[in-house]
Amino acid sequence: MSRRELRQVASEGDDDDEALRWAGDELRGGVDPLTRNRVSEAAAASIDDTMDAAPAAPTNLARTTATVGFAVLYLATVVGWILSVQITGSAATDLFSQVAWQFGEFVAIISGALWYLTVLTLTPDSRTAIRVGWFALGVGVLLPWPILLVLAS
Amino acid sequence: MSAGAEGQDLAVSKGVVSKVVVWVVFALLYAYPLFEGISNLIALPPYYAANRIGAAVPWWLLIIGVVAPVLLYLTALWIGRGRELFPRTLLLAVGLATANALVLSAVSWASAVQPALS
Numbered sequence: 001m002s003r004r005e006l007r008q009v010a011s012e013g014d015d016d017d018e019a020l021r022w023a024g025d026e027l028r029g030g031v032d033p034l035t036r037n038r039v040s041e042a043a044a045a046s047i048d049d050t051m052d053a054a055p056a057a058p059t060n061l062a063r064t065t066a067t068v069g070f071a072v073l074y075l076a077t078v079v080g081w082i083l084s085v086q087i088t089g090s091a092a093t094d095l096f097s098q099v100a101w102q103f104g105e106f107v108a109i110i111s112g113a114l115w116y117l118t119v120l121t122l123t124p125d126s127r128t129a130i131r132v133g134w135f136a137l138g139v140g141v142l143l144p145w146p147i148l149l150v151l152a153s
Numbered sequence: 154m155s156a157g158a159e160g161q162d163l164a165v166s167k168g169v170v171s172k173v174v175v176w177v178v179f180a181l182l183y184a185y186p187l188f189e190g191i192s193n194l195i196a197l198p199p200y201y202a203a204n205r206i207g208a209a210v211p212w213w214l215l216i217i218g219v220v221a222p223v224l225l226y227l228t229a230l231w232i233g234r235g236r237e238l239f240p241r242t243l244l245l246a247v248g249l250a251t252a253n254a255l256v257l258s259a260v261s262w263a264s265a266v267q268p269a270l271s
Binding site: 104111141 | 186
């Protein structure tokens with residue numbers, strides 16, 4: 001490419017820059033698109049995006065052990081309720097009561113899984129003691145008494 | 154009113170509507186365990202009295218059956234206040250499941266502690 005051609009290309013580039021400016025922008029305090037883009041790019045580059053939006057969840061061995069240990073307990077709760085609904089029954093004969101009773105049995109079966117999921121979802125940043133407290137409360141409240149009472153008798 | 158403000162109002166009212174819909178739907182779902190608890194509270198004492206074991210009415214189980222659904226619904230609403238729709242719904246679902254599990258537990262306990270009928 002000859003020197004003349006290079007000069008022509010350079011002047012075309014200047015024309016492009018000119019085309020994106022309005023006369024008097026500087027006087028009105030306006031910012032032309034080229035300058036605005038450069039400013040926004042610089043601002044974007046200056047943002048420190050190495051930090052996560054949410055603080056990292058506290059991780060330690062006790063917390064992980066408790067979470068895994070309670071997962072096993074809640075799994076046992078679900079199994080206990082599956083066995084429990086086999087031995088409970090409704091004396092109702094109308095369709096609505098039967099459907100409602102079976103819905104109640106179904107949600108009782110999934111109660112352990114729901115409680116576990118809820119504690120996991122709502123305590124990501126809480127202290128380990130708080131998470132363990134909610135887990136322990138759930139295990140106590142959701143004990144599958146129908147099958148436990150049968151086994152005890 | 155500007156278009157932006159109208160859009161914001163629409164988003165807010167949509168949020169309120171979905172919140173109220175969740176409250177109402179779960180209130181209806183909680184109504185069944187509550188209904189069971191109330192019907193047990195009304196029907197069991199006369200049945201025990203008719204069988205001459207009136208002194209052995211398990212009042213604590215009957216009271217749990219009535220109180221648990223109401224208490225769990227209110228607790229789920231209280232813990233869920235200020236949260237997004239998903240955690241609110243999850244809390245109400247857990248409360249509903251717990252209420253039903255407690256009703257089944259109460260029924261099995263009532264059978265277990267019932268004295269032999271003469």
